[in-house]
Amino acid sequence: MINFLTQEPQNPQEPPPWDGVAPPEIDTWGQLPKLASDFHDVDGLFYFTYAVCIFFFVLIVGVLAYSMVAHRRKTWDQPALSNFTHNTPLEVIWTVIPLIIVMIMFAWGFKGSLDMTTTPQAAKTNTYKATAKQWNWTFTYPNHPTPSFGEVYVVADKPVQFYLESTDVLHAFYVPQMRVKRDVIPGRFQSVWFTPHFTREHTGDGPRIETMHLFCAEYCGQDHSRMYAKVHVVEQDYFDTAPWDQWPADDAPLEDLVKAGEGLYKQQCISCHSVDGSPGTGPSWKGLFTKDANGEYVGRQREVLVGGAPQTITVDDAYITESIYDPEAKKVAEEPYVRNAMSVFKPDTIDERRVKGLIAFMKSLAD
Amino acid sequence: MTTQTPVIDAPTTPQAPREDYLNCSKGFMSWAGTLDHKRIGLMYLVGVGIAFLCGGLFALLVRLHLWEPEGMLFSNVDYNKIFTLHGAFMVFLFVIPAIPGSIGNMVLPLMVGAKDVALPRLNLLSFYLWLSGAVLATLAIIMGGFDTGWTFYAPYSIYTDQAVVTIGLAIFILGFSSIFTGLNFIVTVHKLRAPGMTWFRLPLFVWALYATSILQVLATPVLGITVLLVAFERLYNIGIFDPRLGGDPVLFEHFFWFYSHPAVYIMVLPAFGIVSELVSVHSRKPLFGYKLIAFSSLAIAIISFLVWGHHMFTSGQSTYAMFAFSFLTFFVAIPTAIKEFSWVATVWKGSVALNSPMLYTLAFLVIFAIGGLTGVILGALNVDLHLHDTYFVVAHFHYVMMGSIALAFFAGLHHWWPKMFGKMYNEALAKVACLIIFVGFNLTFLPQFIMGSRGMPRRYASYVPEYAPYHQASTIGALILGAGVALMVFYLVSSLFTGKKAKENQWGGVTLDWHTATPPVHLNFDEEPKVIHEVYDYSTLDMESLQRDAT
Numbered sequence: 001m002i003n004f005l006t007q008e009p010q011n012p013q014e015p016p017p018w019d020g021v022a023p024p025e026i027d028t029w030g031q032l033p034k035l036a037s038d039f040h041d042v043d044g045l046f047y048f049t050y051a052v053c054i055f056f057f058v059l060i061v062g063v064l065a066y067s068m069v070a071h072r073r074k075t076w077d078q079p080a081l082s083n084f085t086h087n088t089p090l091e092v093i094w095t096v097i098p099l100i101i102v103m104i105m106f107a108w109g110f111k112g113s114l115d116m117t118t119t120p121q122a123a124k125t126n127t128y129k130a131t132a133k134q135w136n137w138t139f140t141y142p143n144h145p146t147p148s149f150g151e152v153y154v155v156a157d158k159p160v161q162f163y164l165e166s167t168d169v170l171h172a173f174y175v176p177q178m179r180v181k182r183d184v185i186p187g188r189f190q191s192v193w194f195t196p197h198f199t200r201e202h203t204g205d206g207p208r209i210e211t212m213h214l215f216c217a218e219y220c221g222q223d224h225s226r227m228y229a230k231v232h233v234v235e236q237d238y239f240d241t242a243p244w245d246q247w248p249a250d251d252a253p254l255e256d257l258v259k260a261g262e263g264l265y266k267q268q269c270i271s272c273h274s275v276d277g278s279p280g281t282g283p284s285w286k287g288l289f290t291k292d293a294n295g296e297y298v299g300r301q302r303e304v305l306v307g308g309a310p311q312t313i314t315v316d317d318a319y320i321t322e323s324i325y326d327p328e329a330k331k332v333a334e335e336p337y338v339r340n341a342m343s344v345f346k347p348d349t350i351d352e353r354r355v356k357g358l359i360a361f362m363k364s365l366a367d
Numbered sequence: 368m369t370t371q372t373p374v375i376d377a378p379t380t381p382q383a384p385r386e387d388y389l390n391c392s393k394g395f396m397s398w399a400g401t402l403d404h405k406r407i408g409l410m411y412l413v414g415v416g417i418a419f420l421c422g423g424l425f426a427l428l429v430r431l432h433l434w435e436p437e438g439m440l441f442s443n444v445d446y447n448k449i450f451t452l453h454g455a456f457m458v459f460l461f462v463i464p465a466i467p468g469s470i471g472n473m474v475l476p477l478m479v480g481a482k483d484v485a486l487p488r489l490n491l492l493s494f495y496l497w498l499s500g501a502v503l504a505t506l507a508i509i510m511g512g513f514d515t516g517w518t519f520y521a522p523y524s525i526y527t528d529q530a531v532v533t534i535g536l537a538i539f540i541l542g543f544s545s546i547f548t549g550l551n552f553i554v555t556v557h558k559l560r561a562p563g564m565t566w567f568r569l570p571l572f573v574w575a576l577y578a579t580s581i582l583q584v585l586a587t588p589v590l591g592i593t594v595l596l597v598a599f600e601r602l603y604n605i606g607i608f609d610p611r612l613g614g615d616p617v618l619f620e621h622f623f624w625f626y627s628h629p630a631v632y633i634m635v636l637p638a639f640g641i642v643s644e645l646v647s648v649h650s651r652k653p654l655f656g657y658k659l660i661a662f663s664s665l666a667i668a669i670i671s672f673l674v675w676g677h678h679m680f681t682s683g684q685s686t687y688a689m690f691a692f693s694f695l696t697f698f699v700a701i702p703t704a705i706k707e708f709s710w711v712a713t714v715w716k717g718s719v720a721l722n723s724p725m726l727y728t729l730a731f732l733v734i735f736a737i738g739g740l741t742g743v744i745l746g747a748l749n750v751d752l753h754l755h756d757t758y759f760v761v762a763h764f765h766y767v768m769m770g771s772i773a774l775a776f777f778a779g780l781h782h783w784w785p786k787m788f789g790k791m792y793n794e795a796l797a798k799v800a801c802l803i804i805f806v807g808f809n810l811t812f813l814p815q816f817i818m819g820s821r822g823m824p825r826r827y828a829s830y831v832p833e834y835a836p837y838h839q840a841s842t843i844g845a846l847i848l849g850a851g852v853a854l855m856v857f858y859l860v861s862s863l864f865t866g867k868k869a870k871e872n873q874w875g876g877v878t879l880d881w882h883t884a885t886p887p888v889h890l891n892f893d894e895e896p897k898v899i900h901e902v903y904d905y906s907t908l909d910m911e912s913l914q915r916d917a918t
Contacts, residue, residue: 023832045749049743190683213822219523
């Protein structure tokens with residue numbers, strides 16, 4: 001059997017993405033995780049319907065169980081006790097009463113769904129974007145340049161809206177404790193909204209963070225079950241420190257800056273620029289800088305095109321900064337780099353501090 | 368008086384077995400080329416039985432893998448292929464064709480008093496189309512399988528580099544098997560009823576198969592076209608479903624579910640028909656509310672075309688669509704509830720025989736109550752937004768598909784087994800197997816409701832550790848269920864070789880199928896029956912036939 005059952009069983013070297021996330025508390029009746037949003041109608045209608053179901057189940061099983069004993073055939077030729085085939089009052093009752101009950105359920109459910117699909121103004125002014133791709137989540141914040149990967153921070157008691165986009169196949173955004181789920185459809189924007197709340201008491205001294213599960217709930221291939229994200233419900237003050245975006249302070253040691261720069265390189269630049277000289281969509285970063293006799297970093301010379309005319313320039317901090325924000329200004333005069341275009345980076349997605357980190361990383365490659 | 372040779376009463380030569388449909392002709396071609404609906408039904412039984420066991424094997428592999436949160440047996444890709452195969456085999460090769468193809472074929476002509484179905488050659492063709500679909504599905508496995516889920520959602524089913532076109536072709540062919548069977552049954556019921564067999568003297572199994580046949584003929588072509596569109600999209604990049612070419616993935620969902628919702632009624636209506644027959648015979652009492660049960664089958668068939676969107680509530684439907692689909696979903700629950708109540712009322716104050724077919728039927732009534740009621744939970748819009756694509760849905764549909772339909776299939780097998788083979792299986796073992804299956808089934812799927820509403824998504828090869836106890840309970844249940852099914856297969860098959868002779872009328876039925884010889888002769892009836900009394904009139908029951916061995 002070609003290709004079937006030839007792959008190794010999964011023995012991941014790394015812990016699963018949900019490692020360390022405490023399971024949610026379960027509600028009093030035991031069927032739902034503790035509600036962390038305002039969609040109480042989901043829980044109310046769920047348990048109401050459950051109760052109705054249990055009632056009818058007990059009724060049906062009770063009648064059958066009684067009949068199995070009381071009306072049991074004891075001799076092989078025993079006829080039925082009664083041959084009734086109709087009972088109009090009974091038939092009317094068991095048609096009308098269930099009809100009334102299901103219409104109540106329908107109306108309650110419809111009203112609840114209107115609430116969940118109508119985004120209030122407060123959530124519209126707090127819109128995030130969740131980008132789903134095989135097999136991870138990226139979250140973009142309304143007023144902060146840096147996205148977060150595999151986790152998202154929301155502010156407790158503040159309504160939030162998520163625009164949902166997919167760059168490949170169907171996915172679904174599902175946060176059980178918020179009771180929200182929406183398919184993420186390539187080629188289309190969808191949105192969900194909710195107001196997150198804390199469900200647990202705050203213990204300990206640190207900032208108050210409650211982490212909840214976000215699952216992909218539409219089958220999307222190989223690692224569908226690993227496509228997980230953490231939803232951190234936090235307080236406004238802590239949120240304002242942008243905890244997902246920790247860049248070394250200006251007075252941090254150089255090696256921290258180099259390390260942060262390397263991390264950013266791996267997130268955003270590695271797909272086009274190598275560090276070992278191998279060709280890519282963009283020029284390699286190898287050999288941009290060299291060390292002189294005093295151990296100072298000196299940029300090398302390179303041929304670039306300025307307004308179409310070739311010119312020789314020396315690599316320095318200003319040149320690199322300009323090449324990130326305005327890559328067409330001084331393009332490297334080699335094929336295929338002359339023709340290829342670079343992704344757009346502006347100070348709102350890569351700020352000056354981050355550019356400094358990239359430059360520090362480039363310098364650390366100096367030979 | 369001269370000495371006379373004593374007249375010998377007992378024959379000195381061993382009596383030749385009476386000719387019946389099983390022994391009237393011999394040889395491979397007498398089966399492979401048969402036009403006898405009973406033999407075709409038997410061939411279907413063997414085929415769908417094997418498909419069921421394969422699908423069950425895949426299920427056991429799924430459940431064993433999920434014993435551990437990180438997955439115990441397979442890589443993610445292989446697990447995804449196995450759950451896909453479980454669904455595809457079960458739905459397309461077993462649940463949809465099994466009851467109409469096997470029990471339906473065997474019993475429908477007998478019940479209407481006919482010699483055969485209206486179109487016997489078409490019937491044989493239907494079987495070979497089923498067989499071809501099964502062969503192609505097996506080929507798809509050999510070619511490496513496919514991991515799209517049995518629902519083949521686009522655009523993943525368009526992009527994935529697997530045997531999607533092959534399995535698509537298999538489904539296309541299986542669709543025609545279903546359509547032709549439906550057509551055949553409709554014509555048979557209209558044209559071949561015996562004199563005196565008015566519509567309201569038809570057994571309810573016939574009404575059920577009639578409603579099913581309407582669905583088969585009208586809905587299945589939509590699936591065929593959808594599968595063709597997926598194949599063309601993959602081969603020729605047309606851009607119907609692929610958003611990169613301007614297509615719409617949600618359109619696939621609409622096309623797919625437009626068939627697949629009526630399909631679940633194709634699956635369940637015949638099961639309802641079996642239950643109607645069995646509660647009557649084994650309570651020796653006419654059906655409560657016969658006309659309501661008959662009409663409710665038709666009502667369910669019609670409304671089933673209008674609810675497909677309830678599989679897609681999270682896809683961003685308009686408010687109007689959500690309103691309509693949810694409303695009609697609740698509405699279709701009412702005729703179904705009427706049936707359940709009517710069956711219970713039929714048992715009440717009957718002469719309730721607790722034999723194995725009745726035990727399977729009673730198990731159905733209990734399990735279907737849960738399955739149907741949890742469908743009502745899912746019909747509520749806001750609740751469904753939480754429960755969609757979780758194990759709650761998996762539990763719901765297994766309660767109706769496995770616990771109800773498969774159990775009704777088993778019940779029907781046990782009920783008509785003595786009629787079809789003239790042999791009885793071991794009744795004590797049958798009761799034990801029924802109990803094991805009931806316990807195993809509930810242990811497998813009840814925990815799934817709980818972990819589903821607590822957030823456990825479906826189609827997951829690995830999961831968050833807090834669900835582990837539920838998964839493990841479910842796996843143990845599956846092993847018990849498997850053991851029960853294995854026991855059932857064992858005693859049923861052994862009965863063919865070592866079973867006791869059945870009675871002429873093993874259970875005391877009064878419908879025309881019980882007025883045939885046991886097993887029936889090739890053309891079913893020695894002379895054309897004339898129906899002179901109502902359908903479930905047990906005062907006409909010839910009590911002696913319950914005691915007499917079949918000849």
